[in-house]
Amino acid sequence: MVYAHNMSGETSYESIDKELQHSVMKSHDLYYHMLLLPIAMKRLAMKRIENGRNKLRPTEEELNPNMKFVENGLIKQLEENKMLNDYVDATGISWDEDLLKIIFNNMIMTDMYNDYMASEENSFEEDQKFIIRYFTKELAKISLMYEALEMHSIYWNDDVEFAISIAIKTFKLFDGRNGNELELFPTYKDSDDKEFVSTLLRKTLSTYGSTYDLIRKYSKNWDPERVAQMDVIIIVMAAAEMMSFHEMPIRVTLNEYIEIAKYYSTAKSNVYINGILEKIVRQLVEERQIMPAQLVNIGAADKQASDSDEEDEGVEIPSENIRKKKPVKKTSSSSRPSSSSRPRAERRPSARRYDSNGEKPQRQNQYDRPSRGERPERQEQRPLRNVGDEEARPRQKRARISRPVSPVSAPRRTAPRYDDFDE
Numbered sequence: 535m536v537y538a539h540n541m542s543g544e545t546s547y548e549s550i551d552k553e554l555q556h557s558v559m560k561s562h563d564l565y566y567h568m569l570l571l572p573i574a575m576k577r578l579a580m581k582r583i584e585n586g587r588n589k590l591r592p593t594e595e596e597l598n599p600n601m602k603f604v605e606n607g608l609i610k611q612l613e614e615n616k617m618l619n620d621y622v623d624a625t626g627i628s629w630d631e632d633l634l635k636i637i638f639n640n641m642i643m644t645d646m647y648n649d650y651m652a653s654e655e656n657s658f659e660e661d662q663k664f665i666i667r668y669f670t671k672e673l674a675k676i677s678l679m680y681e682a683l684e685m686h687s688i689y690w691n692d693d694v695e696f697a698i699s700i701a702i703k704t705f706k707l708f709d710g711r712n713g714n715e716l717e718l719f720p721t722y723k724d725s726d727d728k729e730f731v732s733t734l735l736r737k738t739l740s741t742y743g744s745t746y747d748l749i750r751k752y753s754k755n756w757d758p759e760r761v762a763q764m765d766v767i768i769i770v771m772a773a774a775e776m777m778s779f780h781e782m783p784i785r786v787t788l789n790e791y792i793e794i795a796k797y798y799s800t801a802k803s804n805v806y807i808n809g810i811l812e813k814i815v816r817q818l819v820e821e822r823q824i825m826p827a828q829l830v831n832i833g834a835a836d837k838q839a840s841d842s843d844e845e846d847e848g849v850e851i852p853s854e855n856i857r858k859k860k861p862v863k864k865t866s867s868s869s870r871p872s873s874s875s876r877p878r879a880e881r882r883p884s885a886r887r888y889d890s891n892g893e894k895p896q897r898q899n900q901y902d903r904p905s906r907g908e909r910p911e912r913q914e915q916r917p918l919r920n921v922g923d924e925e926a927r928p929r930q931k932r933a934r935i936s937r938p939v940s941p942v943s944a945p946r947r948t949a950p951r952y953d954d955f956d957e
Contacts, residue, residue, distance in 0.1 A: 536738055536767050547736060554735055560689035561697065562721045566621050567629070568701035569718070572609045572665055574629045575638050579604050600651050607658040608665050608705060611713025618718065633682045640676055641668060658710035666705050669698055730779070737774040738767075745770045745814070752813040761806070764799040769807055773814055780825045784815060 535554045583604070586596035612618060621627075641647055650664045673679075674695055683690045690697075700719055707716060722728045749769055753761065772791040776784055788811055795803045818824040 535735060536742075536771065547739060550739070551732055551735060554731065557689045558721060558731070560687055561693045563625065563627065564683070564687075564690050564693055564697040565700050565719065566618065566625075567627055568669075568697045569612060569618055569704060570622065570627065571629065571637070571701075572606070573612055574634050575641065576604050576606065576609050578634055578638050602651050602656070603647075606665065607661040607710055608708055609661075611708045611710065611716075614714040615716060615718070616714055617716075630682060630686070633679065636678055637673070637676060640672065644668070644672055646671070662705060662708065662710075666702055669702050669705070674698055733778055734771065734775055737778045738771050741774050741777065742770050745773045748773075748814050748817065749810060752810055762799055762803060765795065765803050765807055768795050768799065768803075769810055769814070772807075772811055773818065776815065777818065777823050784824070788815075 535550055535557070583596075583599050583601075586592055586599065589596060646664065646667055650660070653660065680691070680694055683694060704718060722731075746766060749761070749766060768791050772787055775782065775787050775791075788808070791811070792804045792808055795807050799807075815824060
């Protein structure tokens with residue numbers, strides 16, 4: 535929203551906030567699409583089973599198909615969920631048939647699907663585990679899904695992995711008994727979440743100019759006009775969050791926005807953003823715009839964040855995807871140990887080479903030649919062919935191309951005179 539605001543020059547906060555709330559609602563709509571996906575794949579599987587049975591000469595497998603997927607217990611719980619059915623009836627959301635076939639064909643080709651269908655265990659826990667594993671391991675690897683969803687809504691371009699992760703959390707809430715009455719995740723957790731989004735947007739827009747001046751001040755080795763626009767927006771948003779929410783530890787805010795920079799900006803943006811934010815934080819603390827209490831309990835906040843990351847199983851995103859690749863964090867030269875402090879096995883090997891006796895071999899000069907006895911024998915050259923040899927191939931004569939006579943050099947033909955004829 536901030537980027538669109540800078541590009542369009544829109545000055546009305548109400549219109550920007552309205553657009554932001556609309557994008558949040560579209561993300562919630564994508565979340566319901568992900569919940570509806572197992573149901574849509576089950577219906578497609580049932581359709582294929584019926585088509586196989588109605589063939590003129592069906593095979594034994596088509597007459598007696600494996601019904602384990604279409605009888606999945608978790609999918610039955612989703613079909614009975616009241617909130618999901620009410621939302622589908624109100625909005626009319628559905629999956630595109632062509633995209634659904636691509637996802638379904640991808641699923642039936644995986645090893646986890648074949649193992650699931652071949653397993654003799656029939657329990658709700660196994661059905662639930664299969665759906666969660668497929669969403670976690672395979673669904674995000676389908677690159678065509680991103681293109682199709684983006685064509686459906688431009689707001690879904692960056693929210694696919696987030697919607698998949700929330701759908702996985704929802705699948706874990708089902709226990710096989712309360713599927714119809716289970717409450718799904720709302721758009722906002724509570725009123726404080728909605729207020730947080732609006733406050734952060736308002737503070738970011740109001741402090742954009744002053745924070746940009748600080749960026750220019752501390753960018754000594756950087757030309758501010760050539761800095762990526764997304765880097766500037768990330769720094770401004772991070773400073774606005776630290777100035778607006780004093781109960782938020784600074785380390786948590788810095789880590790979040792550095793991770794955002796790895797995803798949305800260039801490969802080296804996280805280094806630049808980290809350096810500039812540290813200087814800005816130092817000045818804001820001196821100006822009392824950031825409370826010193828935000829600097830304490832950093833260790834506890836980091837431990838809490840790491841514990842929450844261990845509890846949630848992340849969605850696996852392939853490296854070869856249309857999504858932006860996350861750059862590998864490089865270790866700075868200052869943090870690397872010197873060569874003298876490293877173990878000898880880890881040091882860079884010397885340019886010198888020694889033989890097994892520990893003696894340095896004599897360097898061979900490029901002009902040194904082996905003795906005459908060591909030179910390889912020359913191969914006998916083929917005898918030259920005589921020109922008159924009958925077996926010799928006759929020489930091809932090049933065809934001469936006659937040039938047209940220039941009209942300037944051509945002799946001019948004149949008309950005959952009467953004196954040239956005999957009377």
